[in-house]
Amino acid sequence: LSEDPARPLLQRARDGDADAFGELFRRFEPEVSRLCRRLLGAGAEDAAAEVFLRARAALQGYDLDRPFRRWLLAIASHHCIDQLRRRRTEARLFAASELEPDALADPGPSPLRHLARAEERSAVVAAIDALPDTYRLPLVLRYFNELDYDGIGEILGVTRGQVGTLLFRAKRRLRGILEGEGGSRS
Amino acid sequence: VTGCPSEETWSLYVDGELPPEAARSLDAHLVGCRTCRVLLLALREEAELLGEALLERPRRSFVTRARPAPARGLAIGLGPAVAAVALVAGVAGWILERTPSSVEWLNPLRLTGASEMLFDLVFAFRDRAPDLFALAVSVAAVASVSAVLTFVLSLVVRRRVWPGALAIAALALIGAPSTSEAHFGLHEHEDFDLAAGDTHEGTLLVSGENVSIDGTVAGDLIAAADRVAVRGTIQGNAYVFANTLELSGTVEGSLHAFNNVAIVSGEIRSDLYAFADQLTLASVGRVGRNASVFVDKGVLEGSIGRDLFAAGGWSEVRGAIGGDLHAWRTRVELRESARIGGDVEAELKSEGDLKVSAGAVVGGETRTRLADSAPESSLARYTEPSFYVLLAVGFAAALVVGMLAHAVAPGLFAERLETAGEFFGVLGLGFLALVAAPVALMVAAVTVVGIPLALIGAGLYLIALYLSGIVVAALVGAAVLRSEPGDPSRFFLALVVGLVVVIVVAHLPFVTVPAHLVVILTGLGLLVRRARSWWAGRRAAGAAVAA
Numbered sequence: 001l002s003e004d005p006a007r008p009l010l011q012r013a014r015d016g017d018a019d020a021f022g023e024l025f026r027r028f029e030p031e032v033s034r035l036c037r038r039l040l041g042a043g044a045e046d047a048a049a050e051v052f053l054r055a056r057a058a059l060q061g062y063d064l065d066r067p068f069r070r071w072l073l074a075i076a077s078h079h080c081i082d083q084l085r086r087r088r089t090e091a092r093l094f095a096a097s098e099l100e101p102d103a104l105a106d107p108g109p110s111p112l113r114h115l116a117r118a119e120e121r122s123a124v125v126a127a128i129d130a131l132p133d134t135y136r137l138p139l140v141l142r143y144f145n146e147l148d149y150d151g152i153g154e155i156l157g158v159t160r161g162q163v164g165t166l167l168f169r170a171k172r173r174l175r176g177i178l179e180g181e182g183g184s185r186s
Numbered sequence: 187v188t189g190c191p192s193e194e195t196w197s198l199y200v201d202g203e204l205p206p207e208a209a210r211s212l213d214a215h216l217v218g219c220r221t222c223r224v225l226l227l228a229l230r231e232e233a234e235l236l237g238e239a240l241l242e243r244p245r246r247s248f249v250t251r252a253r254p255a256p257a258r259g260l261a262i263g264l265g266p267a268v269a270a271v272a273l274v275a276g277v278a279g280w281i282l283e284r285t286p287s288s289v290e291w292l293n294p295l296r297l298t299g300a301s302e303m304l305f306d307l308v309f310a311f312r313d314r315a316p317d318l319f320a321l322a323v324s325v326a327a328v329a330s331v332s333a334v335l336t337f338v339l340s341l342v343v344r345r346r347v348w349p350g351a352l353a354i355a356a357l358a359l360i361g362a363p364s365t366s367e368a369h370f371g372l373h374e375h376e377d378f379d380l381a382a383g384d385t386h387e388g389t390l391l392v393s394g395e396n397v398s399i400d401g402t403v404a405g406d407l408i409a410a411a412d413r414v415a416v417r418g419t420i421q422g423n424a425y426v427f428a429n430t431l432e433l434s435g436t437v438e439g440s441l442h443a444f445n446n447v448a449i450v451s452g453e454i455r456s457d458l459y460a461f462a463d464q465l466t467l468a469s470v471g472r473v474g475r476n477a478s479v480f481v482d483k484g485v486l487e488g489s490i491g492r493d494l495f496a497a498g499g500w501s502e503v504r505g506a507i508g509g510d511l512h513a514w515r516t517r518v519e520l521r522e523s524a525r526i527g528g529d530v531e532a533e534l535k536s537e538g539d540l541k542v543s544a545g546a547v548v549g550g551e552t553r554t555r556l557a558d559s560a561p562e563s564s565l566a567r568y569t570e571p572s573f574y575v576l577l578a579v580g581f582a583a584a585l586v587v588g589m590l591a592h593a594v595a596p597g598l599f600a601e602r603l604e605t606a607g608e609f610f611g612v613l614g615l616g617f618l619a620l621v622a623a624p625v626a627l628m629v630a631a632v633t634v635v636g637i638p639l640a641l642i643g644a645g646l647y648l649i650a651l652y653l654s655g656i657v658v659a660a661l662v663g664a665a666v667l668r669s670e671p672g673d674p675s676r677f678f679l680a681l682v683v684g685l686v687v688v689i690v691v692a693h694l695p696f697v698t699v700p701a702h703l704v705v706i707l708t709g710l711g712l713l714v715r716r717a718r719s720w721w722a723g724r725r726a727a728g729a730a731v732a733a
Contacts, residue, residue: 038240111225111232124239142201143236149203164203168194171232 006068014059021059025052028069032076038140039080041129047083051076073145077155084133098134099162109175127177135170138163190222191215193229200229220463224447227430231413378411382418389422397428399435406439416452423456431462433471450488460484469505476509493528503546510550513540515557520546533557577693581685588656588681596674597720598653599660601712613704616654616711623647654709655692659684661712 006027012020029048036047055075062071085093112124128139141152149163158166191199191212198204199212216223377396380386384401389408397411399418406422414428416435423439431448433441440457441450448460451468458467458477465481467473471488476495479486484501486494493509500517503524510528511518515535520526522545529550532540535557542548591598603609627640627647660677663684669676692701 034242111228112235121235121239121242124235128236128240139236140240143233144240146237149201160203164194164198164201167201168197171197171236 007064010062010064010068013056014062014064021056024068028072031069032072035073035076035140035144036080038125038128038144039077039137040083043083044080047076047080051079054079070145074151074155077141077145081137081155084137093137093156094134094158094162094166099158099165109172109179111171112175112178124174124178127174130177131170131173135166135173138166139170139174142167190219193225196222196226196229200226200233380418458490467505487523517541519543520548522546526550529553577689581689584656584659584685585681587652588660588685589678591653591656592660592674592677592681598657598713598716599677601657601661601716603661603708603712609708612711612715613707614711615714616707616709619650619710619714620707650710650713651706654706654713655688656681656685656709657712658705658709659688662687 006024009020009023013024029052032051033044033048036044036051040047051072055072058075062068081093128136131139137156138152141147141155145151147155149160152163153160156163195204195212199209204212216226377398378392378394379396379398380390380401380403382400386401386403386405388405390399390403390405391408393410395412397409397414399407399414399416399420402419402421404421407416407420407424407426409425410427412428413430413432414426415432416424416426416437418435420435420437420439423442424433424437425442425444427444429446431443431445431450433448433450433454434452436453436455438455440459441454443458443460443462443465445460445462445465447464448462449466449468450458450471450473452470453472453474455474457475458473458479460477460479460481462479462484463482465479465484465486467477467484467486467488467490469487473488473490475491476493477486477490478495479501480497481501482499484496484498485504486501487504489506489508491508493512494503494507495512495514496516496518497514498516500519501513502519502521503511503526504521505523506525506527508527511520511526511530511532513530513532513534515533517539518532519541520530520543522543524543524546526546526548527550530540530548530552532552532554533556534540534554537556540552540554542552603612623643624647627643660681661684663680663682664670664676666683666687667676667680669680688705692705694701
């Protein structure tokens with residue numbers, strides 16, 4: 001097992017070294033910011049700073065043997081989901097109907113193919129941003145945080161099976177969006 | 187398709203979220219279902235793409251890092267490689283000659299079965315043992331090339347000279363790379379990307395997980411990868427060994443495609459040689475000159491400037507062909523939109539194999555003839571000089587391999603047969619090995635850890651099949667010369683005499699198949715007996731050491 005290269009830094013930060021924490025911030029801030037933008041959309045400007053405040057407070061309880069990036073991204077995800085819940089009138093993120101499994105008879109659009117060019121990839125990101133929360137959140141947690149279904153379910157408060165259903169529908173939506181605009185291409 | 191798991195189930199499979207027993211049953215389904223394999227690959231690719239897009243991980247490009255090497259190095263390497271391939275082809279041809287019909291699936295000429303098996307194996311490897319994937323790719327490449335060569339040889343034998351000559355010329359081109367400079371890079375599990383606007387001077391030789399060519403290759407492209415996408419321009423020829431090939435750009439020379447799935451929606455200025463499980467020439471796709479397709483399933487919607495030569499499983503023509511259509515032992519459908527400028531000439535396995543829809547236009551004549559169902563039984567081949575050339579090549583290859591085997595493992599040739607009872611015992615043992623080994627290999631291949639074992643086993647099985655003839659020849663030769671079997675001083679002479687006897691007997695009219703069978707069964711039986719006594723000896727030695 002390779003050791004987390006940030007480990008000495010983490011140790012110092014946990015012991016209260018402000019410079020070390022500043023270095024962690026500098027290193028991980030861009031990624032945390034991006035995650036917040038993907039999860040929150042509008043209003044993500046202050047989110048990263050708040051995530052690092054939360055992280056500093058929680059650092060005492062952080063187990064150095066766990067990968068730091070995962071830990072930090074989990075804090076960021078929890079923070080963003082809290083924000084989203086607060087924005088809503090009711091605390092539930094998902095309507096019951098959205099979580100029910102369904103039998104999709106039609107084959108639906110086929111999976112997305114590799115896109116080599118950077119601008120095409122940013123089109124994918126834009127399409128993800130355009131998805132409703134219901135589908136955007138599991139997709140981001142799966143492919144940005146690289147969480148398994150249990151991890152995603154824990155953050156979103158749904159079951160593993162429901163995570164599978166949400167992800168499947170999210171991808172279909174995404175394909176629909178991209179196919180719609182890319183129809184004239186190629 | 188009924189009976190296939192849903193796409194949602196496959197998504198769970200890709201994400202590794204299925205319970206192990208469910209995943210195993212999907213594995214079993216995958217082996218037999220091409221539709222699901224294609225879907226699974228696409229879902230994997232999509233997952234990869236989503237990760238890349240969200241994490242903004244740039245795809246690594248190796249063009250800038252690859253060090254230019256003089257093309258001479260490539261040429262020196264290619265000489266032995268071509269020689270090795272030629273030897274493999276000779277060996278394969280020899281095996282072919284001595285393969286009884288019960289092991290027909292080993293016959294590389296039956297491209298459908300061979301490519302199916304090959305790609306299933308490669309697919310399973312990529313899935314289960316990514317570290318060994320590079321190995322599988324190279325095995326696939328060598329096997330494809332040898333299949334191609336044996337195929338070409340058979341074309342020559344059957345006097346189908348033009349595609350054979352073209353293919354040989356094409357293969358010869360591999361041996362003559364451009365004289366400028368070559369980039370060489372092996373990047374297993376990594377991606378290679380020649381960005382749009384970039385130009386690569388000279389031959390580009392590349393291997394990796396994904397190879398994307400968006401820019402220009404001012405020379406030949408030789409690529410071995412899981413997935414190859416060409417959206418840019420190849421100014422020379424392209425040789426692509428890949429699970430999936432997508433060509434939407436331009437190949438100014440010829441394209442030689444060895445793929446599971448090949449999709450051509452771009453332009454090939456010269457010739458197309460496709461050896462693929464599935465080939466699609468999209469409606470916008472264009473082949474400037476001739477197209478030779480050896481495919482299980484081909485859909486040709488685009489245009490072909492000159493002739494189309496089709497062999498393999500099934501081909502559907504929807505586009506325009508400037509010249510003739512030659513179909514060789516394949517099913518062909520000419521759909522409404524098909525336009526054939528010249529003649530249609532088809533050698534068919536059965537009457538209904540050529541279907542011409544109303545509306546399809548054939549400019550010239552349509553000639554069909556039924557293929558001889560059992561060409562082996564006819565005496566015609568004895569009048570063809572090429573038959574004797576093949577025999578001579580097979581003889582030389584067997585002699586070389588036999589001498590090598592004797593040098594490495596003289597024990598292989600020490601077995602002897604004294605009584606008739608012993609002979610029948612060996613025959614039974616050989617029969618058991620011939621039938622049981624493939625079954626055992628297939629069972630092993632179903633389990634996770636068994637795949638590498640099955641690959642090794644399949645290799646050993648093929649080697650044993652080949653060696654069986656040589657072992658029998660050595661035994662026969664020793665009997666004729668009344669020398670001790672395996673006597674080193676007279677081994678060469680014994681092998682020469684034995685091979686002549688065995689080859690002549692095995693090619694006598696009417697007894698070809700039973701003679702082959704007896705030779706293979708005897709040889710396999712002897713090898714199994716040898717292996718058994720070697721093993722017993724080891725165990726005894728081990729026990730002695732322990733005591």
